[in-house]
Amino acid sequence: MSEQGVNLEFTLAKYDFDGAGQASSKLKRLLQQIGVRPEVIRRIAVSAYEAEMNVIIHSQGGKMLAVITPGQTVLEFVDSGPGIADIEKAMTEGYSTAPDHIREKGFGAGMGLPNMKRCADQFDISSTVGTGTRIKMSFNH
Amino acid sequence: MKLADIRDLLRAEVISGGDRLDIEIRSCCGADLMSDVLAFTKEQTMLLTGLTSPQVVRTAEMSDLVAIVFVRGKRPGQPVIELAGEVGIPLLATEYPLFEACGIIYQHGIRGTAPREGWQRAENE
Numbered sequence: 001m002s003e004q005g006v007n008l009e010f011t012l013a014k015y016d017f018d019g020a021g022q023a024s025s026k027l028k029r030l031l032q033q034i035g036v037r038p039e040v041i042r043r044i045a046v047s048a049y050e051a052e053m054n055v056i057i058h059s060q061g062g063k064m065l066a067v068i069t070p071g072q073t074v075l076e077f078v079d080s081g082p083g084i085a086d087i088e089k090a091m092t093e094g095y096s097t098a099p100d101h102i103r104e105k106g107f108g109a110g111m112g113l114p115n116m117k118r119c120a121d122q123f124d125i126s127s128t129v130g131t132g133t134r135i136k137m138s139f140n141h
Numbered sequence: 142m143k144l145a146d147i148r149d150l151l152r153a154e155v156i157s158g159g160d161r162l163d164i165e166i167r168s169c170c171g172a173d174l175m176s177d178v179l180a181f182t183k184e185q186t187m188l189l190t191g192l193t194s195p196q197v198v199r200t201a202e203m204s205d206l207v208a209i210v211f212v213r214g215k216r217p218g219q220p221v222i223e224l225a226g227e228v229g230i231p232l233l234a235t236e237y238p239l240f241e242a243c244g245i246i247y248q249h250g251i252r253g254t255a256p257r258e259g260w261q262r263a264e265n266e
Contacts, residue, residue: 018220021199025228028203038184038205045203046179053196106175106192106200115180 005069012055024048043119050112084127151235158231171243175200183254193217
């Protein structure tokens, strides 16, 4: 792999539960081909999937961007949607605004954002109410 | 314990991945909340669940889980079976409810994974 790395971009659509996870799955396979350590790939894949589900569940749609260089993977999720009014609250385990039909699918337990933060080596979140949310995560290989 | 032993203990039907019954199961997790599975399980774990959505297979794929057992007689649809085939995760189905299925496996020596770092079971377990 070159020093510039590999760039990936995926479009994520609102309530696309059939397609949910495809972006994370492709990312995981690529990281396996590159030969990143399985323990690191697991943290990246889990975080990517959590973030992917969040965009699908809570926003009007968005994008997942991945930049993979020899030393690290950087993921960025950008969505258009309601945004998060209280980020500190959203980062609390168990806090969720997901409706019942999402919980019936096994999500919306309020574990997603804390889990991403725990898995990533660097985690940044910013949000504007009425505009959308941006999450950036870095993982050292 | 092999996956084939789990099949026998739970009188389970093998839905797909019948060629992988010799994989070793070291720990298990029973959950219908995929958020919790993503947050708390370790790799090489088998999942028992009553959910049959594609997200169950995706969760297993991302978390490096090794097999899925559907409980309470639930069966996934064809798209879920195909997805599991693509990602190489065997699927089983048992009539036992989640609590009993977990109990039977636990009784035979399989344990869960510690939900949080530093947490330990009581010594007499």
